[in-house]
Amino acid sequence: MEKATRQHTKEHNRNLVLKTIFGHEQISRAETARITRLTRSTVSDIVSDLIDQGLIRETGVGQSQGGKSPILLSVVEDSRWLVGLDLAQNEFRAAVVNLRGKIRGVVAIPVDGIDRDGAAALKLVYKILDQLIGDTSQPRSGIGVGAPGLINTNEGMVVNAVNLNWKNLPLTHLLQERYGLPVHILNDCQAAAIGEKTYGKDFQKDENLVLINVHHGIGAGIIIDGVIYRGDGGFAGEIGHVVVVREGGELCRCGKRGCLETVASARALIKNARQSIGHHPESRLPSDPQQITLDTVEEAFKAGDPLARDLVLDTARYLGIVISNLVGVLNIQKIVLEGDMTRFGAPWLDAIRQSMMEYSLEWPLQNTRVEFGGLGENAVILGAAAVFANNYSHLIGH
Numbered sequence: 001m002e003k004a005t006r007q008h009t010k011e012h013n014r015n016l017v018l019k020t021i022f023g024h025e026q027i028s029r030a031e032t033a034r035i036t037r038l039t040r041s042t043v044s045d046i047v048s049d050l051i052d053q054g055l056i057r058e059t060g061v062g063q064s065q066g067g068k069s070p071i072l073l074s075v076v077e078d079s080r081w082l083v084g085l086d087l088a089q090n091e092f093r094a095a096v097v098n099l100r101g102k103i104r105g106v107v108a109i110p111v112d113g114i115d116r117d118g119a120a121a122l123k124l125v126y127k128i129l130d131q132l133i134g135d136t137s138q139p140r141s142g143i144g145v146g147a148p149g150l151i152n153t154n155e156g157m158v159v160n161a162v163n164l165n166w167k168n169l170p171l172t173h174l175l176q177e178r179y180g181l182p183v184h185i186l187n188d189c190q191a192a193a194i195g196e197k198t199y200g201k202d203f204q205k206d207e208n209l210v211l212i213n214v215h216h217g218i219g220a221g222i223i224i225d226g227v228i229y230r231g232d233g234g235f236a237g238e239i240g241h242v243v244v245v246r247e248g249g250e251l252c253r254c255g256k257r258g259c260l261e262t263v264a265s266a267r268a269l270i271k272n273a274r275q276s277i278g279h280h281p282e283s284r285l286p287s288d289p290q291q292i293t294l295d296t297v298e299e300a301f302k303a304g305d306p307l308a309r310d311l312v313l314d315t316a317r318y319l320g321i322v323i324s325n326l327v328g329v330l331n332i333q334k335i336v337l338e339g340d341m342t343r344f345g346a347p348w349l350d351a352i353r354q355s356m357m358e359y360s361l362e363w364p365l366q367n368t369r370v371e372f373g374g375l376g377e378n379a380v381i382l383g384a385a386a387v388f389a390n391n392y393s394h395l396i397g398h
């Protein structure tokens, strides 16, 4: 028992030192000791172990504070490579990511045509990971997976991902067996929020943030006090299925009517455009409904087409209502938007803000910033990989 406790303390101290060095471009042993409140000799022992592991190295000499000039340490960012996988609804993307969130190679595969074929979707996951892990120039330290739908992170289970037709799929177990690496799976919006928190340049200082991913589906990742908030069941942030149209709402893929996704997602926008085009022969949108895609809507929107404009800004108004509710409940002042719909740019963002002003209490809104994320299409990949970069025990040899 005593031995176990000592081992635990050792690990705790080591993680503390690593976290501190990770948090700085360069830092001396003395400064690390000051921040961690560990003794200098403890820090020195841990540092020499981490240097042996290849995780950190001495990179220069700092300013003298009177005595000898201190030697500076930094993370060897390419000493460990992680794999991040984004199982988005129209395309699977995976990348090798280094410890500083730099992407070292991406593989993307479109998922058209496998709709609702769970076995085919799983094969694609293997195909994409085989490609990234097969290249063994540098061993991988872990696989992080951001998946749409309901995910049980603790059990490594995809509880329900409608588009992929996965129900209670033990994805973590399957991937661990196949690749012999630690695997962590989480909801894609939660992953994107962790990505922005860890690697988004402006967001590292924000202890609280809500990331909203608006693509074919809609979901949120909520960070509170620097940590992802999963909720009691792990399903926090499922704002896509908050009902916003009480009567006569469209049927949602979840089986209810009038969910936010039925009026504000990319899928809803395309559907509405296809249904409206018959009544608007003057519109610049293609007259054949089947030719209407997100790209053609974007083209018409940017050319000032009134129909495209009305349809797009309508999605923003609904989003504004739900974001107002989030702000009302949580009073989190940083709202970050990501996903395919951000292509509609400033007018869309302004319409969201406008709607929030209409539906929010004045005071909580005053200091609330709503903006686009900085990581774009890589947010989920980076967040899924960051789970390992933030969990230092996976980086150390045993």
Ligand SMILES: [Zn+2]
Pocket: 240, 241, 242, 252, 253, 254, 255, 256, 259, 261
């Ligand atoms: Zn729904």
